[in-house]
Structure formats: structure tokens, C-alpha cells
Amino acid sequence: MITIKSPREIETMARAGHIVAETLALLRREVRPGLSTEDLDSLAEKFIRSHPGARPSFKGLYGFPKTLCTSINEEIVHGIPNPRRILQEGNLVSIDVGVQLEGLHADSATTVAVGEISPEAERLLRVTQECLVAGMAQARAGNHVGDIGHAVQAVAESAGFGVVRELVGHGIGTQFHEEPQVPNHGQPQRGPRLLEGMTIAIEPMITAGHYATRTLPDKWTVVTADGSLAAHFEHTVAITAGEPKVLTR
Numbered sequence: 001m002i003t004i005k006s007p008r009e010i011e012t013m014a015r016a017g018h019i020v021a022e023t024l025a026l027l028r029r030e031v032r033p034g035l036s037t038e039d040l041d042s043l044a045e046k047f048i049r050s051h052p053g054a055r056p057s058f059k060g061l062y063g064f065p066k067t068l069c070t071s072i073n074e075e076i077v078h079g080i081p082n083p084r085r086i087l088q089e090g091n092l093v094s095i096d097v098g099v100q101l102e103g104l105h106a107d108s109a110t111t112v113a114v115g116e117i118s119p120e121a122e123r124l125l126r127v128t129q130e131c132l133v134a135g136m137a138q139a140r141a142g143n144h145v146g147d148i149g150h151a152v153q154a155v156a157e158s159a160g161f162g163v164v165r166e167l168v169g170h171g172i173g174t175q176f177h178e179e180p181q182v183p184n185h186g187q188p189q190r191g192p193r194l195l196e197g198m199t200i201a202i203e204p205m206i207t208a209g210h211y212a213t214r215t216l217p218d219k220w221t222v223v224t225a226d227g228s229l230a231a232h233f234e235h236t237v238a239i240t241a242g243e244p245k246v247l248t249r
């Protein structure tokens with residue numbers, strides 16, 4: 001079921017989203033070679049819990065053990081923070097985080113360069129951000145979910161990159177994952193119609209090579225099947241008649 005949120009619920013999600021945005025800004029400043037992904041996770045959990053009533057959405061969600069998903073290089077999403085996983089110069093690290101506040105969630109992800117990265121990695125970061133912007137531009141009342149996916153896919157594929165199919169964006173609210181699914185590929189004017197008051201997470205996952213994925217034996221970490229680099233950017237937005245209201249900026 002697709003739920004429509006009240007202005008008051010959207011306001012609460014924006015407050016959760018503000019904590020999410022500040023968490024990602026903090027981590028972006030901290031990322032450097034030599035830090036472990038567990039270090040990032042500890043910083044994030046402490047920061048989130050310093051806000052009265054706020055808790056990390058991921059911890060315990062489907063049994064996930066940590067506050068963040070940290071996914072390095074060919075890892076696309078759902079990497080588990082680990083004290084033995086050390087960031088190295090030239091890595092791309094995707095950081096995904098959710099916050100629950102007063103019963104409502106917000107979700108955002110960013111991909112950060114660790115020191116100097118290759119020109120191809122730079123291009124992947126830039127294009128994946130452009131995919132998110134293009135997807136959000138289609139997220140308005142009267143459009144369809146397929147308009148978002150189509151826009152994301154057009155930007156990624158015209159740059160020669162792959163669009164991950166197995167993982168998708170989603171509705172979000174009192175549940176972390178709600179309907180509708182928001183794929184990063186699709187046809188214009190297909191899929192559920194977007195209505196004012198819907199809140200969705202738009203999250204292109206883009207690969208430098210083929211889009212096929214596999215899951216590591218830890219049963220969480222999703223990687224590119226061909227070992228190519230991946231990037232992931234995400235915002236939670238509220239649908240309006242015009243530009244979407246970005247709740248995680």
C-alpha cells in the first residue's frame with residue numbers, strides 16, 4: 001500500500017533527514033586513508049544518538065548489525081562496517097544511513113573519494129550524482145515512478161555506465177521500506193502515479209562496467225559481478241505539485 005503523509009509527518013521526516021544529512025557531512029569530513037569502516041560506524045551511531053529520540057534505522061533492520069552500510073569500490077551496497085576494513089588511498093566508499101525519529105524514517109547515501117581517485121572513478125561519482133538529480137527532477141505529482149527510472153537510466157547509459165537492476169529505491173515513512181518500489185530503470189508514464197504527500201527514497205546505484213551483481217558469503221554485501229567500481233547516491237524526497245521537497249539535504 002502506498003501511503004500519503006500529512007504535512008506534520010513530512011516535517012518530522014525532514015527533522016530525521018536533517019540528522020541524516022549532518023551525519024553524512026560529518027563522515028565526509030572524517031574519511032581518510034587508515035580509518036576503518038567500523039570507525040565511521042561508531043562516529044555515526046554516537047552522533048545520531050546524541051539527538052534526543054533519534055536512533056539508527058538500519059540497526060536490527062532485517063537483522064543488519066550496524067548503523068551504516070559502508071561499501072568500498074566494487075561493493076555496491078550493504079557492506080558491513082568492520083574494524084579490519086581499512087580505507088585506502090584511491091578507494092570509493094559509499095556510505096548509506098537512515099535515522100528514525102518519532103516513528104518516522106529518513107534515508108540517504110553518498111559516495112566519497114578516499115584521497116586521490118582515478119579520473120574514471122571521478123567520472124562515475126559525477127555521473128551518479130547527475131542521475132540522482134535527473135531522477136529527482138521527475139519526482140512530481142502527476143508523473144509516474146517509471147519517469148524517475150527512465151531519467152536515471154538515460155543519464156547513466158549515455159555515459160556508458162550500468163544501472164543496477166536488483167536493488168531499487170522505495171517508499172519510506174513509518175516503515176523503512178514501503179511501496180512503491182522505485183527502480184533506476186524504466187519506461188516513461190509507467191508504474192504507479194506519484195501523488196502529493198508521497199515520500200520516496202531515490203537512489204541510483206551505477207556501475208562503471210556491467211550492471212550484474214552478486215552477493216558475498218556474508219549474505220549482505222552486494223558487489224558488481226565483473227568487479228567494476230560502483231557508486232550510490234540517495235535522497236529521501238516528498239512529492240509536491242512542483243519540485244520535490246528534499247528531506248535529507
Ligand code: MG
Nearest residue numbers: 096107108109
Ligand atoms: Mg539508503
Ligand code: MG
Nearest residue numbers: 107201203234
Ligand atoms: Mg534507501
